[in-house]
Structure formats: C-alpha cells, structure tokens
Amino acid sequence: MTARKPRLLLTGATGFLGFSVYHQAKEQYQILGIGNTHSLALPGMQMLKLDITQETGLRNTIRETRPDAIIHLAANSDVNYCQQYRTETDKINVQAAINIAKFAAELEIPLVFTSSDMVFDGEKGNYTEDDAANPINYYGEQKLKAEEWISKVHPAAAICRMPLMLGPAGPTSKSFLQAHLEKLSNGEALHLFVDEYRSPLFSISAAQGLLHALNHFQGLFHLGGSERLSRYELGLLIANLAQVSNPNIVASNQADVAMPAPRPQDASMNSGKAMIHGFHPLDVAAELALMLAK
Numbered sequence: 125m126t127a128r129k130p131r132l133l134l135t136g137a138t139g140f141l142g143f144s145v146y147h148q149a150k151e152q153y154q155i156l157g158i159g160n161t162h163s164l165a166l167p168g169m170q171m172l173k174l175d176i177t178q179e180t181g182l183r184n185t186i187r188e189t190r191p192d193a194i195i196h197l198a199a200n201s202d203v204n205y206c207q208q209y210r211t212e213t214d215k216i217n218v219q220a221a222i223n224i225a226k227f228a229a230e231l232e233i234p235l236v237f238t239s240s241d242m243v244f245d246g247e248k249g250n251y252t253e254d255d256a257a258n259p260i261n262y263y264g265e266q267k268l269k270a271e272e273w274i275s276k277v278h279p280a281a282a283i284c285r286m287p288l289m290l291g292p293a294g295p296t297s298k299s300f301l302q303a304h305l306e307k308l309s310n311g312e313a314l315h316l317f318v319d320e321y322r323s324p325l326f327s328i329s330a331a332q333g334l335l336h337a338l339n340h341f342q343g344l345f346h347l348g349g350s351e352r353l354s355r356y357e358l359g360l361l362i363a364n365l366a367q368v369s370n371p372n373i374v375a376s377n378q379a380d381v382a383m384p385a386p387r388p389q390d391a392s393m394n395s396g397k398a399m400i401h402g403f404h405p406l407d408v409a410a411e412l413a414l415m416l417a418k
C-alpha cells in the first residue's frame with residue numbers, strides 16, 4: 125500500500141508565486157489551492173474559491189480539511205493600492221494572515237507566511253533579520269504587523285521575507301517580467317529606477333525556498349536572491365537574456381515618478397541565515413535564461 129501524500133493548503137494558489145509553488149509541490153503534496161476571484165484546474169490540485177477575509181469560512185475550511193501544512197501567500201501586494209485603501213486591504217494583508225496563524229496553531233499545523241522586503245526603510249540595504257524594520261509605506265506596515273502577530277500566535281511558523289520576484293506567468297497571473305518583455309519586444313520605452321535596489325529572486329527558487337522553510341525553518345528568515353541589483357540593472361539583464369537588440373530602457377529616478385506609496389531605495393536583503401540552513405537560490409540570470417530558452 126502506498127502512503128498517502130501529505131496535504132498542503134495553499135492560499136494564493138491562483139497568484140503569480142502560487143503557480144510556481146504548485147509546480148514545485150505537486151509531486152510531494154496533495155494540494156488544496158485557494159483562490160478568490162480566480163479558479164484553476166491543474167492536475168494534483170483541488171481548488172476552492174474562498175474569500176479568506178471571511179473568518180468563519182476560513183476557520184471551517186482549515187478545521188474540515190485538516191491540512192498537514194499551510195503556505196499562506198494570499199495578499200493584496202499592490203503597494204499603491206494598499207496605500208490608498210488601508211481599511212480594505214488590512215482585511216487580507218493583516219487580519220486574514222493573523223486568523224490563518226491562529227487556526228493553524230490551534231491544530232498544530234506548520235505554517236509559512238510570505239512577508240516582504242518592504243518592511244525596511246531602504247536607508248541601509250543588505251538587511252539581515254537582526255536589522256530593525258521601519259516601513260515607509262502602508263503595505264510594509266501591514267506585512268510587519270502580520271509578522272508580529274503571527275510570531276505571537278504561532279511561534280513555530282516560518283515568516284519568510286520575500287524580495288522582488290520574477291518568473292513564468294501562470295494561467296491567471298503574471299509578474300512584472302511579462303510586462304517588461306512585452307514592452308521591450310514592442311520597442312516601447314521602459315523607464316526603470318537606477319536608485320531602487322532589491323535582491324531579485326526567480327519564482328522557482330522562491331517556491332523551493334518556501335517548501336524548504338515549511339520543514340526546516342521556524343521564525344524569521346530572508347529569502348532573497350544573492351545579488352543586489354537596481355531595477356535598471358535588472359531590466360538590462362532581462363533585455364540581454366531575451367536578446368533584445370537596442371533595448372529602449374531609460375534610466376530614471378524614484379523622484380521622477382509621482383507614486384501614492386513611497387518605496388525604499390535600498391531594500392536589498394542578506395539571506396545568509398536561510399542559506400546556512402539549506403536555502404540555495406539559483407542565480408536569477410541562470411533561471412531566466414532557462415525560462416527564455418523554452
């Protein structure tokens with residue numbers, strides 16, 4: 125008799141990162157994916173449409189399905205939208221995250237939560253887990269609030285701060301990479317910041333990191349890529365690997381663009397702690413080259 129696969133509850137399954145987590149997890153886990161406005165029919169994943177800001181529905185789903193593990197990705201990660209619609213986005217970015225942690229803790233279910241490099245003010249860069257968080261936009265505040273509550277209600281949870289991510293589009297989602305590639309191939313100008321630094325990570329490495337975190341991490345970890353790149357440098361790398369001749373990439377500064385939410389200038393993260401504990405992200409260029417070659 126074959127042993128049953130462990131059951132993974134995956135919120136945000138219809139999102140960009142959810143698609144890569146599904147792909148990396150489907151051999152090992154029986155997946156129950158949750159989407160809100162979208163649904164997906166993919167082999168090895170049972171799909172449930174549920175607005176997880178509805179506490180009762182969320183609690184009943186966790187109690188009735190009794191998953192062996194939960195990866196909570198669902199969020200509103202539109203930084204400008206969160207800045208403008210605080211009460212509305214608190215429901216998914218803060219309250220739903222706390223509720224999931226509470227219900228998971230009651231049943232002793234291992235949990236991974238995806239936070240963000242936006243918890244930092246960007247004054248220093250190369251941030252470790254010991255550096256003080258000091259968000260300068262409301263989305264960063266929401267993620268930090270969720271982190272603080274989750275560590276209280278579910279101390280064994282892994283809280284993974286994610287960097288800027290790029291990767292393959294799913295059937296119902298994409299990353300900024302797809303928009304960049306489209307503009308580059310049309311010869312449209314791509315204005316990219318020379319003064320915003322991040323630790324970009326490919327979604328496949330990110331998904332592998334989150335699955336590793338599920339079994340090996342407790343507490344706070346940075347899951348960034350190993351390189352610090354400006355948005356502009358990343359754009360040039362993408363254009364180069366996509367073999368775009370004469371890419372129309374225009375260097376710009378954050379101050380050139382009026383945005384509702386301020387952005388940290390250097391939110392690069394040092395992910396040495398996770399790397400010592402088994403997180404081994406591939407180089408963004410290597411993963412991107414593989415994706416573009418397909």
Ligand SMILES: NC(=O)c1ccc[n+]([C@@H]2O[C@H](COP(=O)([O-])OP(=O)(O)OC[C@H]3O[C@@H](n4cnc5c(N)ncnc54)[C@H](OP(=O)(O)O)[C@@H]3O)[C@@H](O)[C@H]2O)c1
Nearest residue numbers: 136138139140141159160161162175176198199201286289
């Ligand atoms: N992408 C990045 O570069 C990045 C960087 C740092 C951190 N993160 C974090 O990583 C996680 C995944 O990001 P992502 O880029 O994959 O996000 P995404 O593509 O915007 O996907 C968001 C997901 O959340 C779901 N969702 C939103 N509201 C919901 C609700 N009320 N009930 C149930 N599900 C709901 C969406 O479902 P429907 O589509 O079905 O409505 C979707 O599956 C998020 O926590 C984000 O904050 C992302």
